[in-house]
Amino acid sequence: MDASIAEQQRILASDWGGGKSPFGTDWAKFMMWIFIISDALTFAGFLIAYGFMRSISPSWPIQTHVFSMPLITFMTFDLISSSAVMAMAVGAAREGNAKAAVKYLALTILGGAIFLGCQVYEWSHFIEHGARLNHNPWGVPQFAASFFVITGFHGFHVFTGLTILAIVAIRAAMGKYSATSVENAGLYWHFVDVVWVFVFAFFYLL
Amino acid sequence: MAHDHTHTGNRQYFTTWLWLLVMTMFALTIGYVSMPEGIKAILLVGTTLAKIILIGRIFMHLKFEKMNLVMLTFSPLLLSVILYFMTRGETRGHDNTHIVLSHDGEVIPTGPEEHEAPHGK
Secondary structure, three states: OHHHHHHHHHHHHOOOOOOOOOOOOOHHHHHHHHHHHHHHHHHHHHHHHHHHHHHHOOOOOOHHHHOOHHHHHHHHHHHHHHHHHHHHHHHHHHOOOHHHHHHHHHHHHHHHHHHHHHHHHHHHHHHHOOOOOOOOOOOOHHHHHHHHHHHHHHHHHHHHHHHHHHHHHHHHHOOOOOHHHHHHHHHHHHHHHHHHHHHHHHHHHO | OOOOOOOOOHHHHHHHHHHHHHHHHHHHHHHHOOOOHHHHHHHHHHHHHHHHHHHHHHHOOHHHOOHHHHHHHOHHHHHHHHHHHHHHOOOOOOOOOOOEEOOOOOEEOOOOOOOOOOOOO
């Protein structure tokens, strides 16, 4: 009898025995990772489809001549900076320093809002130049379509991230937060940054 | 949790931020410098992968997580590689029989050259 209990405990203590998370995370954080992975698959689909469309197209506009690269570079700098500040917010939350966590969260939100503002500016200029979903002055319909879909989808993620961060920041200011909630919000925000790194390289530079 | 007793200080976040900026400027330079598309693509993919590994390891604390979770997070990259090779055969550079027709039915030359935009911003 003792041997069977000992065996049961040994199995439960193993990685895949059912007694603990095989991934070494709590449930909420693991679900955030699963969401991020599924979302990454969506963006992977978009970017591969973009690469394919571009590759079968007889020509493609030179992006550095179409887009304002100083603006895009600033947007990249802004998002990377907000991601770094978000990491500091997570560190502060883990240390139980709510005041610092709220301060860093507010700075992250500011960075995200600036990014979104720049994206609105970029979109409005692009539309002013005659870009639409199905046609544009540069002669390749897929060019504007892929721009609107990819950056639009990313922009929507930034907006969603800002909403989540605002809720977490308000809760942290009221003292109703946990380090895990800040960390999960941070994971999402870093993911938004990762996606932009891909968009910046493959859509704007390649 | 795997990282309960671990901590990455603000100093390391700052160093990572600096490296990310350096790599961003490097990628930007690659984008502007005239070079064969293949080399440009390899350099940009390399820089991008280096950046996401830094963000994942330091900002997202993957360096403190178990290896099975780390491998799980990189599964979309694997799918991207599969998708890329799945569609590669149909692309301009690998299918010489690929013909693009205009709306009038005329064959459009599908050379590697790219045209300039009529006007920039």
